[in-house]
Amino acid sequence: MSFAFCISPSRLVRFLISLACLLYASPTLAQQTIQGRVINGTTNLPAPHQKVELLTLGEGMKTASEIESGSDGSFTFSAVENSQTPHLLLRVLYHGVNYNLSVASHEEMEKPVTLTIYEPTQRTEDIQVSMPVMLAQASANALLVQQQYLVVNETTPKKTLVSPQGTFFFDTPPEVTDELNVVVVGLAGIPLPQTPTPKSGGGxxxxxxxxxxxNEVRVSYRVNFNSSQRELKHRLFYGTSTARVLILPADLQVSGDGVQSAGKDSRTQAAMYQVKRIRKGEFLDIKIIGEAPKVSESDDASRDSESSEPQMQVVRLPNPVFEKKEIILGAFGVFFVLTILYALRQRTRHTNKTGASRKGIHGPQA
Structure with a gap:
């Protein structure tokens, strides 16, 4: 007999509501052990005597416990609070670099985990940097620019690039004097703000x-111009084989050496252009001409000003990690709602049938 016929519609509704509460709440249920090992990814050998921290990621990041790895790199955290949705992080600080491992499910807690650390290096020969995508959104005469850089570390054996003189270099147009923001996309898509340091010779x-x-780095800034004749020009220290440039509004006139129209981006509704290969140290130079409405750079446009003029909302480069999370939660939500509606419909039918049966038995009296 199938499940649908073993439970009444009203009980099914109550069951689904209770299930939803369990999925979206995180009460402490039990205690569990986390076992694992610290491995040196450069030597592929166990890493003994490393301090391993267990962090909770609730309201802020807190150290719940710490332990030293054994001679074989192994460690065990006992009596770890086990909630419906674990938010735990394992961390080892090695040569001044944080190495993290997220523990976000019961399956991950039930089997041994591996936390990998690496030896440091200052060699840059095996580091490749590209700028695959850039978004430039016009706001009146200004440009709001977002750039995505990918820093690919292919050192052999694997090592972490560490240098106080800089591990990533970038340039901006000379008109940029403030509103410069740099973040590195960390574990689980969390943005890690960085403080850019001026480089001798520019950049x-x-x-x-x-x-x-x-490693993903995102650079954003604002460029002010005196008119709608805008020219976005700056050096690419690493060059790039190809770059996709998104322009908003989509009806602006765009031109430049090696810039070719490539249609429209479905996610941002921006005009899309492809820029041919730019060599190391050469300039990206794009002219963007045309009138554009002022853009609200706040997430809430009503906070920005008391002006009655309509304001466009700033468009941001999408974050694939959060997109996937929203799709998963959205799919569950649709399934949950449809199941509730089906159960309510079955309940109505059941009520109607019962009423009809009673009406047939206790019909109108003469």
Whole structure:
């Protein structure tokens, strides 16, 4: 007999509501052990005598416990509070670099985990940097610019790029004097703000440790111009093989050396352009001409000003991590609502049938 016929519609509704409460709440249910090992990814050997911290990620980041790894790199945290949705982080500080491992599910808590650390290096020969996408949104005569850089660390053996003189360099147009923001996209898509340092000869650098694999850096700034004749020009220290440039509003006139129209971006509704290969140290130079409405740079446009003029909302480069999370939660929400509606419909039918049966048995009296 199927589940649908084993439970009444009203009980099904109550069950689903209770299930939703369990999924979206996180009460402490029990205690569990977390076991794992610290491995040196450069030597592929266990890393003994490393301080391993267990952090909780509730309201802020708090150290719940810490322990030293054994001679074989192993560690065990006992009596860890086990909630419906664990928000735990394991961390090892090695040569001044934080190495983290997220523990976000019961499945991850039930099996041994591996936290990998790496030896440091200052060699940049195996570091590749590209700028795959840039968004320039006109706001009156200004441009709000967001740039995505990918720093790919392919060192062999694997090592973390560490240098106080800079691990990533970038440039901006000379008109940029403030509103410069730099973030590194960290674990689980969390933005980690960085303080850019002016570089001799122009440009900036940050000294964030670039670990093996792909490291994402996002640079955003505002460029002010005296008219709607805008020219976005700055150096690309690393060059780029190809770049996708998104322009808003989509009806602005865009031109430049090697700039070709590539249609429209479906997510941002921006005009899309492809820029051909730019060599190391050469300039990205794009002219963006045309009138544009003023853009609200706040998440809440009503806070910005008391002006009665309509304001466009600033468009931001999408974050794939949060997009996937929203899709998953959205899919569950749709399923949950449809199931509730089905249960209510079945309950109505059941009530109607019962009423009809009673009406047939206790019909109108003569």
């Amino acid at each position: 900036y650098f940050i000294s964030y440790p670039m670990k093996p694999g792909v």
